[in-house]
Amino acid sequence: MQVALLVCVCVASVAALLPSLAPTITINPLVSTIKMSSTVQIFGKVKELQAAGEKVTSLCVGEPDFPPPKAVLKATVDAVNSGQTTYTAVQGTMALRTAISKDLHRRKDTQYDPNTEILVSNGAKQSMYQAVLALCGPGDEVLIPSPYWPSYPEMVALAGATPVIVPTKLEEGFLLQPDVLETHITDRTKCLILCNPSNPSGAVHPESLLRKLGGVLEGSPNVAVIADEIYERLVYSECPLTPQAPQASQTHV
């Protein structure tokens, strides 16, 4: 990490000092295939208008309009004040990974080894991108139920793989249907990205449906599931979120 940062800083300074060198530095061609996130574009506009004194109600980025719980803020301040400001283990501190493992066991009855199966990142976007990079490459297809969070296809394209959009219907509550999933699986399918509850539709796949989707995937054991459950604690209906399947740790990232 330190070395990578140092290299980046050096390249930037050399380019700044010797502008004639800059045109020879080329960018990975994959980058030019990536579309600008419309969410980020709109958010930029929101910030611009707010800075100009306008009152703006922002409905773009997935950010609550209330502060984090007091206990979280206090724990953060305490950690800083007690000197926890240096690098941790790259995969996250053992104390945190153990707490996550216990929490998952309590809420979902799953067993994940904090030593080998839990990795803490700087956010869901980083986790999702690294999972895609770790699993997918050129020639692979990645199933993405629509409507989808716009970053997914771009992450897949950056990995050199092909996003395959799987439609869902308004009349079916934008829920992924097992038969539709099945018809989109090919020999090249590497994984399914399942965002549950879904951004942007808000659809919550109930446990019974997830088990049916799992049934379809049992017929394709080479297809992994990358589950993005970032919104799992923001469910306001009676639909309880899934205890995961017992074998989930073998197939879920």
Ligand SMILES: Cc1ncc(COP(=O)(O)O)c(C=O)c1O
């Ligand atoms: C479905 C989904 N996954 C991941 C993210 C990004 O999460 P983070 O801010 O933790 O990187 C978002 C943010 O909008 C999201 O909607």
